Amino acid sequence: MSLALRPDMSVAVLTGAGISADSGLATFRDSGGLWEQHDVTQVATPEGFLRDPDLVWRFYSHRRRQAMAADPNAAHRALASLERFLESRGRFTLITQNVDGLHQRGGARNVLEVHGSLFRTRCANPACPRSKTAWQDEELHLDGAPRCGECGGLLRPAVVWFGEHLDPEVLFAAEQAVKRCDLFLVVGTSGVVWPVAGLILVARDQGARSVLVNLEPPENHRYFDEVHLGRAAEVLPSLLALP
Numbered sequence: 001m002s003l004a005l006r007p008d009m010s011v012a013v014l015t016g017a018g019i020s021a022d023s024g025l026a027t028f029r030d031s032g033g034l035w036e037q038h039d040v041t042q043v044a045t046p047e048g049f050l051r052d053p054d055l056v057w058r059f060y061s062h063r064r065r066q067a068m069a070a071d072p073n074a075a076h077r078a079l080a081s082l083e084r085f086l087e088s089r090g091r092f093t094l095i096t097q098n099v100d101g102l103h104q105r106g107g108a109r110n111v112l113e114v115h116g117s118l119f120r121t122r123c124a125n126p127a128c129p130r131s132k133t134a135w136q137d138e139e140l141h142l143d144g145a146p147r148c149g150e151c152g153g154l155l156r157p158a159v160v161w162f163g164e165h166l167d168p169e170v171l172f173a174a175e176q177a178v179k180r181c182d183l184f185l186v187v188g189t190s191g192v193v194w195p196v197a198g199l200i201l202v203a204r205d206q207g208a209r210s211v212l213v214n215l216e217p218p219e220n221h222r223y224f225d226e227v228h229l230g231r232a233a234e235v236l237p238s239l240l241a242l243p
């Protein structure tokens, strides 16, 4: 079965950790996932970072290393093909909660990284100018938290932790894309983390067709018009079946 896409359609896609599972990266909430192996309050909150920045940096440096060693899979590539298919007459927005950079390495050109990136760093001191703009950083800080060259404070990964606001411009762009889409395609996410979890409600409100591809039915599966169960790398290429 395919989605019968037309080149003049407006498509918004939301991805989560499940799309990178077929590249060998752990998800968060599945059995054996990151939150089973690490205490989320210690490694993914601002309070956890203040308590033990070295631990947090070890967690993110290991994930940097794993993401660098991983390759994009057929699902990442299928979405990049969809972007090219729609580029002259349609609209395409790829919204990802993932921080692993695999969409870009799989050929996607415009990606809204709503939870930041494993490969960017910024200063953790809000008074420092280097806290405002993150920069590319592929180093592994396994021996401890790096320090800011400007203010001497701690540097931090430029990801969004629990209790932190998403970049308002990036979130706005994601909401706008969903508001004007004909098709909202969601791939590999449990749909429990807000505010991104609310995007399916935005899509429904404005009458978009909503399609979910996921290994198992998540809590919010009833909100979707269609649910395709299976591994993203297997299901997505045939579902998109581009000419």
Ligand code: BJW
Binding pocket: 015, 016, 017, 018, 019, 021, 022, 027, 028, 029, 030, 033, 044, 097, 098, 099, 115, 159, 160, 161, 162, 163, 164, 165, 166, 187, 188, 189, 190, 191, 192, 193, 194, 195, 213, 214, 215, 216, 218, 230, 231, 232, 233
């Ligand atoms: C496959 C597969 C295969 C497997 N093929 N599929 C309203 C109500 C309740 C709470 C809140 C609320 N509003 C805000 C909150 C608080 C909080 C929140 O949402 N909490 C809930 C969890 C209860 N949200 C926030 O704090 C957010 N900030 C915010 O709202 O600011 C305003 C505010 C501030 C203060 C107070 C109140 C409001 C920030 C959220 C930041 C999330 N950050 C993380 C870490 C990012 C950095 C990092 O990567 O380390 O983002 S947490 C983690 O979860 C990560 C992910 O992006 C995110 C979502 O996870 P995802 O991608 O869905 O993964 P899984 O593992 O959950 O699911 C994988 C799925 O794939 C599964 O369904 C599998 O079946 C499937 N799968 N293999 C296809 N091969």
